[in-house]
Amino acid sequence: MKKAKGYGRMVTDVVCPFCGTLCDDLEVVVEDNKIKNVRHACRIGSSKFLAMNELKRPNRPMIRKDGSFEEVDMAAAIEECGRILSRSKRPLLYGWSSTGCEAHFVGIELAEELGGVIDSTSSVCHGPSVIAIQDVGYPSATLGDVKNRADLIIYWGANPMHAHPRHLSRYSVFPRGYFRERGQQDRELIVVDVRKTDTAKLANRFVQVRYGEDFELLSALRLVINGKELEADEVAGVSKEDILELADRMKTCQYGTLFFGMGLTQSYGTHRNIDAGISLVRDLNHHTKFSIVAMRGHYNVTGIGEVLTWQTGYPFAVDFSRGYPRYNPGETTANDVLQREEADAALIIASDPVAHFPKKAVEHLARIPMITIGPHMIPTAQLSEVFIPSSISGIEEASTAYRMDTVPLKLRKVIEPPEGIYSDVEILEMILENVRERRVRQMEREKKAGEGR
């Protein structure tokens, strides 16, 4: 910790808890437990820090009584959570992408204790990528490897200039690397997208693919790269000539990286698209070195996938109803559990499904008792039975997060949370303890009833 010039103190090497780029070079100036200044962060990153000062945050837990929220103390809120979850036969614990791994540990234990379903926002963004990886694999690399080696960068269906603003400058296009001493001049940037995005405007070559035809274009490229004749004059709106040139560029680079985003995972074809993208990269490895990296959005969506995997064996959509982990996307995914009206209670943390889920799923969420944990009164919180405000991990709490390329980082605590606000970890631990006590009491009651007979 350095002393900042003039005022306050400066916290260095701060990790930005906003997007999966997880920049770890921020410098934050703090005075009187207020954030005065943030250096190095992009616009959206620094606004997350600076908004802390202005935002009016709820500071007391709330329980719905007769249709409207009433402030209660923490003990009453936890008691209500325990009651809801213990009664539930199939609780859904959903979210997890914008909180630290320490919260994931407790969350998974709680889901296991309850015999519930735990799922992350991956389910609705990069879920198809995970399924594709389970089909064909994932030839990948860390972002520093890309920085040091890559002479060809492709963004496909991704617009980092908006969603991951420092991605290009820290890792891919602009930085100097060990084998790319001149930075951008030593690299070529290709952008494939349905429209000319701000990222595409920076590209050496922009390839406009027709909406919903990514799979066709990827397949055509594979065909050419594998030495077959492309018969069509045009595929997915791209001329044969351009495809041949693109394929040639990919084959002859020294080290290429394909970054793909939601444009590919959410467009028509979903996991088939990613399958084709990964297979393309695999094919390219027979000619040169190529890697693929998913542009993960929320800062720790990668982390929940990692933790779930090492503790349960599966990266998302884990069902504990049989006492051991089970995974079947399409059945155990949050959206499906809701749309089939199976879930009879929900705990939502660090995400806002009411704002993002399909109507049918939201309707079911509105019908069942729901608990929301998070710093802000988001739409999901407004539909809940219980809302417990929590501190902000990575600003008000130290925690662990995994960057989009799975590099793990320790997030720092920069300021103290507001008076009376607990962390996600503490709240989940209290709920877990409450649920366990209820189970013990229940067992004792059953035992007594047995003896009485």
Place this chain on the structure above:
Amino acid sequence: MGMILKNGIVFDPMNNVKGEKKDILIENGVIVDKLNERTARVVDVSNKVVMPGGVEIHSHMAGGKVNSGRALRPEDHRGFVMPKTDITRSGSGFSTPTTFMTGYLYSKMGYTTGMTAALPPLMGRHTHEELKDIPMMDKGALTLLGNNWFVMRYLKEGDIEKCAAYVSWLLNAVKGYAVKIVNPGGSEAWGWGKNCRSIDDPVPHFDITPQEIIKGMVEVNERLCLPHSVHLHPNNLGRLGNFETTLQTMKIPNGTKAAGDRQVLQVTHTQFHSYGGDSWKTFESKADAIADVINKSDDIIIDTGFVTLDETTTMTADGPMEFYLSGLTRLKWVNRNIELETSPGITPFVFSKKMPTASIQWAIGLELALLIEDPWKVLLTTDHPNGGPFIRYPRIIAWLMSEKYREKTISEVHKAVNKRSVVPTLDREYDLNEIAVITRAGQAKSLGLDHIKGHLGPGAHADIAVYDIDPANLNPNNYAEIEEKFANTAYTIKDGEIVVKDGEIVKVVDGRTLFVNAKVDPGIEKDVIKDIEYNFKRFYSINLANYPVRKEYLTRPMEIRT
């Protein structure tokens, strides 16, 4: 309160106890020679085998690569699950079990200490997060250094001292236990889709050869007086005719003196490096040639890397190998190039009894163990999960102890084993004392942990395995029983507490995390840190301050100083 393990038949090779009836006294988690017998708890283990707790020396049980392997293969997890109990967490996975389950499964077999085989420094925090979730065992991490840019640069400049200071700094930063080298130079070459196919094949752009890396790192390791020797996965893993590379590799440390009472080099999963032939049709065992060298050497030991004839998930920091293998099988393939450090890969593999190659690979592992005379030179591993999952150790023990079992398996595998391996001609049968050496004592000695692990003398950690085997009535022909008894202990004792009884977990405990802190000259260290600071900023993608793994990620941290 103390504990007396009464009337067991003790196998404690380090103290030269070979199956004697003997009481073991425990107090405060360690083994003692005197005890207040009146207040001590007595556990009757009459006519049962008592051994030090098992020590795993090479198992891919925790970290980013293992986890990618898990995520890659839901099919590996569906059929093999452990439900939650009142004291244990649930889990899943056959070849890549989840963390909690890994701890329970090892503990049921009587294992109490384990090394995860490959920690990439940049991912160190991940490895430790997983180790933290592996209960029941003390643990540590072999740290990948054979393709590290700093290492290659210092060695290229011939600056052993600076290289040593860097290695010391790094091990301490990522809380590593030992130096691991995987496909030296070849994994860096894989950064360009290339490989190093011989020990003299230069590493692209770094102007150094695998041979120079190995030689330099052996010197560095001994200069730092690290507890373990260099742990080496040589070039050309899995390749036809690779035994020649292995033989050349074993000559490299020639003459270097070990800093402790141990080898100067452990050649790991040697089964994968003992292949002859120049086509898959002529693929054959060269275990005899390798065993011959080991028998004559005082400096080199191996671990086996047995093939257990299962469907598994292969994973190594040998990226080019995994790509090559997935090219042969056309199965799914993961690669993880890690900046400045290494390039692991993953692909599933089925070692089918019907395949000539897999059958011969199975034979090679056994040949190494049966042809190397001194059991202290051959440690039991499967390179979990590469040759097969660690839960197969009891089966391997049965193969080693029972010629009849081997004959049975030979009759089931491809007949190529009769012509292209010598295993059918070997009649050696391991005894319990030798089993104790190759599963715990030898590992503890190799790791430089023999003051606290791998034996039952006073001062040792009270990590103990009791197997329901009566040596007086042991018949090696009853191989199924041997396998069953080694799979489920009568008791596993960790730090003096009973944690497994009759094959069931009865108590869940956290083990220590072992890591080394090696002393170096402060002046040189200062120079090296300056160099690290300068280069880190330019070439890594994170800040130096965010690289070290702090102790909060470790369970019961135990620093080993040199």
